[in-house]
Amino acid sequence: MKKFEIPEYFKSGFINKIKEKRNLLDPRRKDFSPTRLNFDGVTIYLARHFGFCFGVQNAIEIAYKTIEQNKGGNIYLLSEMIHNPLVNKDLEERGLRFILNSRGEQLIEWGKIKKEDIVIIPAFGASLETVELLKNKGLAVERYETTCPFVEKVWNKAVLLGERGFTVVIHGKANHEETKATFSRAVIKAPSVVVRDIWETKTLAKIILGEIPPQKFYEIFKGKYSEGFDVGKHLSKIGVVNQTTMLAEETQAISALIKSTLELKYGKENLPEHFADTRDTLCYATNDNQNATAKLLESDADFGIVIGGYNSSNTTHLVELLEKKFKIFFISDDSKLLDNGGVLHFDVKTRKEVLTKNFLGKKPVKLAITSGASCPDSVVEKVIFKLLKVLNVDVSRIKFDEIFKTEKEFRQN
């Protein structure tokens, strides 16, 4: 895989050693079991895959190069580069400014953006309307484009589906930049609708089968379907694509439900005409990170720590996966770990940070750790070392080869 130039302070020698050793032992990336790090009375199960994905590294490389090469100019980011507060703060400190926040609210008026300015398109892309607006101002949009190729793959698939006469169902959050960008492209060729989750898809399936009156579609999916969407015509041929950071297993469940619904309505022999297989659009990083996180569930950890931005969709899904078994502490960085053994962590339901005292308890302690696709490895390293410090482990005496074991090695010993 391509090597990207990203700032040194996002890297970690410690994490890099672990990743390199795992890649050496498992070059085809098929072993999703966690790495076991054994310290004095502390066992850390570290997910096999976590941290910066291809798209994020690509976006970071372009953004930092742009800053370097355009000192003194006005450089804007259309919206948060990636959903990580530390990365975005660092970019802001270097003079970059965000035009929109992650809720799509305007921070800088379009009128203030001039032809000679630079506007960087983030990894999750931009809607066609926004691209058009920037081009009309005379900005060189393509030059500072960091849209991830895996997001573009989804856009291309949506267009192809439309050309083949299929309606596009997008599994995503209607107000997320990536879903807006996908929707804006899909609607050119296809009637399109966004579904948030399997529950909304169950409602859609009932509408397809006539168990819910068709008019209800327009109420339930208000603001999430394309102009001119005709329930009588446009729910008979369907292909599913997703916002790449959604739970892959949920996208698959949504696809399977639509497939079985159309099979029930039109018969198995006619299914290929009514349902398009789109499994190939799932992003490799989302898949790998989620599969590796699922493997953490097989460990005997006492609890889990997930590190990442609180507004990061992919990180939130890792929390949801691990919550099936563990008490999870979702933190943005090591500053949330307090010297007195407490932790300030984010509750995804109330969307507030809460304090839990003495969350580590006494040694021996076993914990599972992972991070989102937009979290720098240096942050993961700091979290691990801070945890060890609070648990009175003398990190200066750690010898890498003595603490590191894959699950396979551990079982063989």
Ligand code: SF4
């Ligand atoms: S999560 Fe996947 S689609 Fe999204 S930026 Fe990373 S590699 Fe690209």
